[in-house]
Amino acid sequence: MSGFPDPLVGPRVRLRAFVPADAAMARELSTDPYVPRTGSLPAHADAAQAAAWVRRQQGRLAEGAGYSFALEVGGRAVGQCGLWFAGAERFTVGYAVVPGARGQGLAAEALGLLVGFAWTHPAARTVEALVEPWNTASLRTLARAGFTRVGATTHPIGGEERDVEVWVVRR
Ligand SMILES: CC(C)(COP(=O)(O)OP(=O)(O)OC[C@H]1O[C@@H](n2cnc3c(N)ncnc32)[C@H](O)[C@@H]1OP(=O)(O)O)[C@@H](O)C(=O)NCCC(=O)NCCS
Numbered sequence: 017m018s019g020f021p022d023p024l025v026g027p028r029v030r031l032r033a034f035v036p037a038d039a040a041m042a043r044e045l046s047t048d049p050y051v052p053r054t055g056s057l058p059a060h061a062d063a064a065q066a067a068a069w070v071r072r073q074q075g076r077l078a079e080g081a082g083y084s085f086a087l088e089v090g091g092r093a094v095g096q097c098g099l100w101f102a103g104a105e106r107f108t109v110g111y112a113v114v115p116g117a118r119g120q121g122l123a124a125e126a127l128g129l130l131v132g133f134a135w136t137h138p139a140a141r142t143v144e145a146l147v148e149p150w151n152t153a154s155l156r157t158l159a160r161a162g163f164t165r166v167g168a169t170t171h172p173i174g175g176e177e178r179d180v181e182v183w184v185v186r187r
Pocket residue numbers: 048050051054110111112113114117118119120121122123124146147148151152153154156157160
């Protein structure tokens with residue numbers, strides 16, 4: 017496993033390792049009704065919960081889960097995205113933008129950077145996303161980032177087995 021990369025830089029978005037100051041962004045993210053269902057960030061996180069979530073992101077690579085990036089625009093953290101190991105040839109992705117920074121297509125740009133980084137892993141062949149069918153913003157984000165829908169399955173989200181669409185991009 018390689019180490020955490022230098023920041024991944026796009027026209028507007030910069031993906032970098034988490035720092036403790038990102039707890040403020042985590043608190044904003046935790047006000048979204050859906051984000052807390054998709055991971056370990058508690059809803060309406062307090063300062064300690066947000067700081068603990070940031071520390072968990074900082075530990076994701078060491079624990080073998082994958083790369084968790086803070087998504088930054090103009091020097092301000094506005095989201096999180098992850099490139100997660102899912103076998104020798106496959107990664108999965110996850111992404112979220114704080115409510116106040118949505119509507120600018122930032123997640124699609126971040127996904128483009130994640131996919132480019134995935135292909136620096138010689139064995140990687142596929143990057144996959146699982147998205148609930150109602151999540152239009154996420155589905156459009158995937159399409160914009162070059163993913164295509166390949167099927168459907170179920171996946172545990174928020175403690176429930178949910179219907180999800182499977183979208184992939186291949187090397
Ligand atoms: C998914 C998410 C990261 C996208 O954030 P973003 O980059 O700011 O996305 P935008 O708001 O710019 O929207 C992207 C596209 O979806 C469209 N869209 C956004 N909200 C929409 C809605 N409610 N209904 C229909 N279309 C919508 C936008 O018009 C845009 O379309 P375009 O690419 O054709 O211009 C953000 O909504 C989020 O953090 N959601 C909560 C977490 C989440 O669902 N993550 C994904 C889990 S699979």
